[in-house]
Amino acid sequence: MPKLTINDREIEARDGAMIIQAAAEAGIEIPHYCYHQDLPVDGNCRMCLVEVEKMPKLTPACATSVSEGMVVNTHNERVKEAVRGVLEFLLVNHPVDCPVCDQAGECRLQDYYMVYGLHTSEIPLEMKVRKRKVIDLGPMVVLDTERCVLCSRCIRFCDHVTGTGELQFFGRGDHVEIGTFEDRPILNPYSGNVVDICPVGALTSRDFRFKCRVWFLHSTDSVCAGCSTGCNARIDHRDGAIFRMIPRRNPDVNKSWLCDEGRLSIHEIGRGERVRRALIKGRDGMQAPASLGEALDAANTGLREAARKYGGAAILGVGSASATNEALFLLARYVKGQLGGDQLEFRLDSEDRKALEPEDKILRRFDKHPNSMGALALGFAGDEIGGIEGAISKAREGKIKAAVILYYKPLVTRETDALAEARIAELVSLLEFSVLFAAHKADWQTDAGVLLPVAAWTEEEGTYTNYQSRVQAALQAINPPGDAQPAWSLLAALLEASGDTSVWSSSTDVLSDMKQAVSAFAGIDLDSVYSQGALISTNGAL
Template sequence: MSEMVELTVNGAQMKASKGSLLIDKLLDENIHIPHFCYHQALGKDGNCRMCMVEIEGQKRPQIACDTPIKDGMIVRTKGENIEKVRRDILELELINHPIDCPTCDQAGECKLQDYYMESGFYESRINTDTKVHARKRVDLGSNVMLDQERCVLCTRCVRFCSQITKTNELGVINRADHSVIGTFPGQKLDNPYAMNVIDICPVGALTNKDFRFKQRVWFLETFDAICNGCSKGCNIYVDHRKEKYKDDQIFRFRPRVNKNINGFFMCDEGRLSYKNEAINRFTIGLLDNAETNISNTITNMFKELTTQKNILFVLSPNLSLEEMQNVNNLANKLNASVSGYSPNTFDENFKDDYLKTNDRSANRAAFKELEINEEETYFTKKLSDSTLVIIIDNNYFDDNLELLKNKKVISLFSHHCLTIGNSNIAIPISSFYEKSGTYINNAGIKQKVISKINKNEPMESITTVIEHLKSMIEKGTL
């Protein structure tokens, strides 16, 4: 374990590991320190010089990103002298920067904009006619658009492709004030994590082609969630907006820092999976393929549950822990069987040695915790014996519809699939990001998600359906 030493920052005493970087301590303590080139996942680079601080005993200001912590160190991040130094450095950054904040898609999330407003450069000393110009709207590939004029040359994107993905597509081209970021000749930005360069870019140089000019960020609301693309359970932000007279809509996913799971990043496929929420939604209940209301489908489901003897519930590994527990409780009341058989969620081609796993479900580990059997032999036997099959968000049968012949089928899904068309009763339910619940990732880490999606016509949650059925069974009446 590292030796702990004491230091003073802006008059406040604190402890830190000896030799650790000063900027890390400042960021961990939420002490404001302007910076462009430093990123905790990429380490120090020292090229922007914005993180200057005063250290007692030093003749001149030091950059916090390359200053190791020593015992007794006295640091000041505020004060007239150090703030003037940072203002001068910021003014150099702004010399060739375009004056296009109102039309920049990064407005509201731009560190250069934030630092500029803090510094108060309301009168420019630069002649705009002499600014160095560069290429704009450069399509790098992988949904990433580059505006070379807006770049502050922090090289975060270059280091990401060098250190994290090790694909080395990006580099710094030319010299002096003509230096720009670009891809090497004949190359495109092309790796499964490429869109992370958008998040780590501190300005509007790298933007998301998929999100560009769709929404202003100050109109968006955000809640914490996890990606349901695989069993890694990457932490994400869900950015959404409910416009007047419209349903709440998700506009993007962004990685959320969790050093125990996904660190600072997420894969591009998971990032773009937000589109699946709005596509092909199942919203109206079906009774023998005829449209009906939710209450009618639940009433008919109750009739089937109380008249059929051999019942099998087939669950999706994307259900929350609470949903699985509720189904288990209902099955116990009915003396029914529960299976989690879902081999179709495994994909060896998706797996890599970084964040992506071969299990493309969010909560398979909950099967083990609740002792829900997911073996093929158990599933095959129980399915053969059953007269009523209740399928909850498990699309295994889409490729195996013949297994449902001569059986009563009740399905609960959030999105349309072939199984719905082969069901006697089909009930629309909330989608993954419209419901709250607990999920266990492949490392056994439990994560709680609280959804803040607000639909005009919300679908029934599985928990609501199950609780309603349990109440009806206990009363023994409709």
């Protein structure tokens, strides 16, 4: 690993690293537009020019590899003057419409101007080259060619990541602009990423456009729950409303990308009526509202009575591949430890057996649940049941009399979802007693003995295990509605009501217990779980 000096500071860099990468890893920022760590180097913006000792001219940091003994200066007057010159050229024909630009507040052109620019434009507005504005490029992207700095990030993304090549340069001289042939829409399933990587306001999101100024938003690190890839993401929200989800870089999972399905899945939480209060079925067969305490007591009483009457083998625990590891762990603990049951299941349809199969060569996977591998590691795929169809058969035969069920509607829908929901509804209708944890209402839930309101994905903290068997944390962004609580919290209360002496005040407490109780999770490091994720060992097949 070569050692070099940057701004009088000696650092050690990776072999083959470029100066800009070595500087970034050492916490030294070099201004840039065209460089992106997950795209091929282009070197066209000239913003990252640095001075290297013994080199007569300034050199682009993004295209110059480090070497032993190299001496680099990134902020002397010679470098600053070069950067100021580049900025001045970029601003010659820029519309300077920051007050109405969605990128304001997170725009590199604004940021660098405040550091390196602060000059008065020599070109009056009426003499600037005018280009096209507000060009609709499909369901995700709006283009404003006047704001573009021609960094080519979006072009390289479409060429080298998706391989679809929609965007290109058109025109000559100071009339060059980006666009698509005949303004055709960008329809690849990752089109939203060109908005994320645009350093200025040339490409903006149709979904987020004019919704909220970014400085009003609060950001929460999370994991996309749209499929089993578990892309790392950041959720931006304000006053209990979610405005957008954008990728958070993890080189081992999703790099800097997020598919459009996952990006838009945040809106699914607000669609449909939420379960806001607990309901208990009375002797007249009708459900009536109840407090959480009353509902938990009724759930525990009904399940323990069924276990006493028919034995633990008649009790089924149905987990969800969309539930957190913590919720699944406590569900299994309750069914096994308090009810004497050993039958656990989570597979609702044949599509859930595709957890390891990719839908494309980039990120998307056929399994539209974030935690199938976690459910597998926690023992929810026993051979004695064989999926939801096996559970229905046993219920018809009278071998299963009661169940505790976690149910979440998938955020990304597929054709088999309706059938999967119909199967769980059929199971509930066949049981003498059932306790259902749900976030969204459905007609079939009236068959449940007790219905408990649970928080949705963005409303709770917990971990998910992706298809790589990587455990990753998602933090709580907003509060759940009504009396809804995270499923792990309700299950912890249910365990307490049944006599379990453990105390869990957070999902991290549950994860710590899980490490001790489940061998697959024993070796994970909690700090890693909350940063880049931690791999566990899983075996078996869905």
